[in-house]
Amino acid sequence: METVVIPASAPFEEVLAAVTAARPTHLVGYATVVGRLARAALAGDLDIQPVRVSTNSEPLLDEDRQAIAEAWNAPVHNQWGSTEIGAAATGCGRGAGLHVCEDEVVLERVDANGVPVAPHEPAAHTLATGLANRTFPFIRYDLGDEVAVLPGPCECGSEFVRLADIAGRLDDDFRYPTCTVPASVFRSVLGTNPRIAEYQVRQTATGARILAVGSPDVPSLTRAIARELRRQGLPDPEVEVELVDHLQRGSAAGKLRRFVALKESGRNSGL
Ligand SMILES: [Zn+2]
Incomplete structure (x- = not known):
């Protein structure tokens, strides 16, 4: 087996060229990067036929999962x-969601006071205790992700508990004085536009500033986002769409934050 490692934080043109050259049979990568590669394949800019695709490090959004399925028809x-x-x-590629690696980690879904909640109840925190790392153990470590348990057995036969696909960090929602706008509102407009390869939404006091890679019709996109924000209860939203060559990824691990909320003062102090 030959393994080719490509930095996710490299300019996309470099990633695309490296993947084209490598012609991988198994493609493993950040969810948003693999999603973008799938869109490139659908647009005729990438000719590979992976038999298996693995995504990691970022939430796998529906828009990316669908693009991957359409591009390669391979298990994800x-x-x-x-x-x-x-x-x-990890997902088994058969049933929905992800099986907990129960031999590697103990996951506890708890309320705000740290008390475990039932599988069907929402949790405030997800605590993880790793079973493998004895040198630097993490015990009841708050992962910060919102996870939900899927009921019933999986068609693959595994007995390991399944979680629904991880939606993302709890602070993806944008909180305005008059309303809360879920990230899915932006996602439904931006993620389904075939002329947008990648995007980032930054909350502003009165609306949002959107950085987009691609060639969308900016005036109509701006109007569509403003219309959705008004429907959510934000009066007179100010929306700005800026086309950029590339998005800045986080310096530490190269992760793309698609939604950057405005930090409110007093948000965590019960005010
Ligand atoms: Zn399964």
Whole structure:
């Protein structure tokens, strides 16, 4: 087996050229990068036929999963984990969601006071205790992701508990004085536009500033976002769409934050 490692933070043109040259049979990568590669394949800019695709490090959004399925018709194994604990759950490619790696990690879904909640109840925190790392153990470590348990057995036969696909960090929602706008509102407009390869939404006091890679019709896109924000209860939203060559990824691990909320003062102090 030959392994080719391509930095996710490299300019996309470099990633695309490297993947084209490597012609991988198994494609493993950040969910938004693999999603963008799938859109490139659908647009005729990438000719590869992977037999298996694995995504990691970022939430696998529906828009990316669909693009991957359309581009390559290969099973998708989504993985969820953290630098601190390692792999916490992985998709089997058959049933929905991800199986918890129960031999590697103990996951506890708890309320705001740290008390475990039932599988069907929403949790305030997800705590992870790693079973493998004895040198630097993490015990009841708050992963910060919102996870929900899927009921019933999986068609693959595994007995390991399944989680629904990880939606993302709890602070993806944008809180304005008059309303809360879920990230899905932006996603439904931006993620389904075939002329947008990648985007980032930054909350502003009165609306949002959107950085987009691609060639969308900016005036109509701006109007569409403003219309959705008004429907959510934000009066007179100010929306700005800026086309950029590339998006800045986080320096530490190269992750793309698609939604950057405005930090409110007093948000965590019960005000
Ligand atoms: Zn399964």
